[in-house]
Amino acid sequence: xxxxxxxxxxAPPATRRQQSPGLLxxxxxxxxxxxxxxxxxxxTLASYLLGDSVTQFSTIIGAYLFAxxxxxxxxxxxxxxxxxxxxxxxxxxxxxxxxxxxxLFVSFEYVASFRLLLYAxxxxxxxxxxxxxxxxMRILENRYQFKDLVARVFxxxxxxxxxxSLIFPLVLVPQLGLIRTSLLFGALNLAVxxxxxxxxxxxxxxxxxxxxxxxxxxLGLAVLFGFANRLLAYTETxxxxxxxxxxxxxxxxxxxLTRNPRELRxxxxxxxxxxxxxxxxYHEALVHPLLQALPQARRVLVMGGxxxxxxxxxxxxxxxxxxxxxxxxPGMTSIFQHNELLLALNKGSLNDPKVQVINADAYQWVxxxxxxxxxxxxxxxxxxxxxxxxxxxAAFYSALSxxxxxxxxxxxxxxxxxxxxxxxxxVAHTLAAVGLHTVPYHLYVPSFGEWGYVLAxxxxxxxxxxxxxxxGLRYITPATIHDMLRFPPDMAEVPTEVNQLNNxxxxxxFEEDWGPYVH
Numbered sequence: 001x002x003x004x005x006x007x008x009x010x011a012p013p014a015t016r017r018q019q020s021p022g023l024l025x026x027x028x029x030x031x032x033x034x035x036x037x038x039x040x041x042x043x044t045l046a047s048y049l050l051g052d053s054v055t056q057f058s059t060i061i062g063a064y065l066f067a068x069x070x071x072x073x074x075x076x077x078x079x080x081x082x083x084x085x086x087x088x089x090x091x092x093x094x095x096x097x098x099x100x101x102x103x104l105f106v107s108f109e110y111v112a113s114f115r116l117l118l119y120a121x122x123x124x125x126x127x128x129x130x131x132x133x134x135x136x137m138r139i140l141e142n143r144y145q146f147k148d149l150v151a152r153v154f155x156x157x158x159x160x161x162x163x164x165s166l167i168f169p170l171v172l173v174p175q176l177g178l179i180r181t182s183l184l185f186g187a188l189n190l191a192v193x194x195x196x197x198x199x200x201x202x203x204x205x206x207x208x209x210x211x212x213x214x215x216x217x218x219l220g221l222a223v224l225f226g227f228a229n230r231l232l233a234y235t236e237t238x239x240x241x242x243x244x245x246x247x248x249x250x251x252x253x254x255x256x257l258t259r260n261p262r263e264l265r266x267x268x269x270x271x272x273x274x275x276x277x278x279x280x281x282y283h284e285a286l287v288h289p290l291l292q293a294l295p296q297a298r299r300v301l302v303m304g305g306x307x308x309x310x311x312x313x314x315x316x317x318x319x320x321x322x323x324x325x326x327x328x329x330p331g332m333t334s335i336f337q338h339n340e341l342l343l344a345l346n347k348g349s350l351n352d353p354k355v356q357v358i359n360a361d362a363y364q365w366v367x368x369x370x371x372x373x374x375x376x377x378x379x380x381x382x383x384x385x386x387x388x389x390x391x392x393x394a395a396f397y398s399a400l401s402x403x404x405x406x407x408x409x410x411x412x413x414x415x416x417x418x419x420x421x422x423x424x425x426x427v428a429h430t431l432a433a434v435g436l437h438t439v440p441y442h443l444y445v446p447s448f449g450e451w452g453y454v455l456a457x458x459x460x461x462x463x464x465x466x467x468x469x470x471x472g473l474r475y476i477t478p479a480t481i482h483d484m485l486r487f488p489p490d491m492a493e494v495p496t497e498v499n500q501l502n503n504x505x506x507x508x509x510f511e512e513d514w515g516p517y518v519h
Contacts, residue, residue: 032160071130098186
């Protein structure tokens with residue numbers, strides 16, 4: 001890797017004074033920001049496509065940092081014109097990092113060993129990024145004393161990392177999405193190469209040739225940037241059987257809505273949340289057994305359920321006066337407040353004057369709330385990762401139980417007692433562990449199979465026929481409520497651990513239960 005045609009890059013004093021060490025320090029800030037952005041893109045994309053965000057982020061970060069270490073070690077073998085090596089490196093980082101997200105999205109449905117491709121790209125990007133800072137430090141070593149050099153380079157590097165960590169979730173993902181963010185920061189690496197090429201006199205012998213390469217790479221990234229939405233739509237057409245009519249990346253999840261002649265389907269991070277063909281079964285079973293047992297309920301809290309479908313069912317009870325819905329993602333609640341197709345599905349429930357929509361982390365919000373509720377409906381996504389698993393923990397249920405008014409009850413969607421038997425009973429046992437009396441029940445939803453819920457309250461008194469049911473229900477009747485209480489032997493109770501914050505046993509059970517049915 002030694003360039004024998006060029007002498008080591010030591011400029012005469014007059015030339016060196018024309019150079020700008022400050023420009024190279026600015027380059028450090030830019031490349032540090034780009035490097036962390038690529039790492040965040042890889043982790044986020046892996047969690048979107050492969051699930052389990054904690055595991056994906058942990059392994060991606062570990063692999064990326066290890067690759068950066070390899071790159072730092074390899075930097076000692078670069079000799080000769082260091083600026084020339086640096087410009088080459090920025091071009092490579094711009095191309096590889098910039099194309100990482102579009103390449104991974106497109107290849108997900110085609111490549112059998114997708115994880116191998118993912119980690120190969122993460123490793124290659126990490127090696128290239130790991131070369132950058134040591135190389136720049138060698139370029140700057142004749143311009144600063146060593147202690148000043150180390151202090152300045154690493155200070156600027158960490159500032160760039162802080163900037164990336166702030167703008168990625170707050171600006172880039174919601175405004176640009178992963179594909180355009182990847183392409184934009186690839187272009188920034190290429191811009192660094194172009195500025196260094198133009199501003200330093202010793203690049204004159206090879207300036208034209210590199211300028212053509214940088215221009216071609218920028219043009220390619222610009223074309224992909226312009227077609228990013230079409231590219232994403234194409235990849236989602238491959239991933240989903242039906243026509244994709246809406247898709248959006250938020251800081252929390254990827255929201256996709258599909259349609260066929262029979263139904264609308266909502267997917268979050270690729271996981272089906274409901275089908276309009278049979279969601280009424282799920283939501284009637286979630287709401288009406290609880291509300292029938294609470295004929296005097298006035299105040300209701302809904303945790304999750306940003307689609308407004310549970311709220312739609314609640315509004316069938318005239319005696320309910322106030323409903324609070326707490327959902328983390330404003331992107332989710334917004335589309336169910338404004339999209340005409342979805343408004344027809346949820347009957348405009350989230351816009352009803354009785355309903356207050358609060359976008360907040362439910363785990364934190366419930367600890368700050370001081371109100372009490374006659375009924376609490378917990379409709380979170382399945383506990384497929386630790387960030388959601390905490391919402392099924394004993395600590396959360398204990399805090400939530402304190403929000404129940406005297407005689408109040410709650411109900412928790414609890415995944416499938418047939419396909420995820422350990423997971424279902426773990427939820428029931430966790431609720432019981434905080435002093436709540438539980439009533440498990442289940443029904444069949446065609447889109448999901450057997451699905452389960454746990455009704456819980458501070459005392460054992462529960463009558464499924466305490467009050468009348470609203471007119472016009474399509475599934476729930478007094479008879480079906482009693483049928484839902486019966487569990488056949490293959491769904492009967494099994495021993496489990498309690499889901500605590502420090503063990504997240506439920507996430508482990510969920511992975512074991514659903515593992516045979518995915519991929």
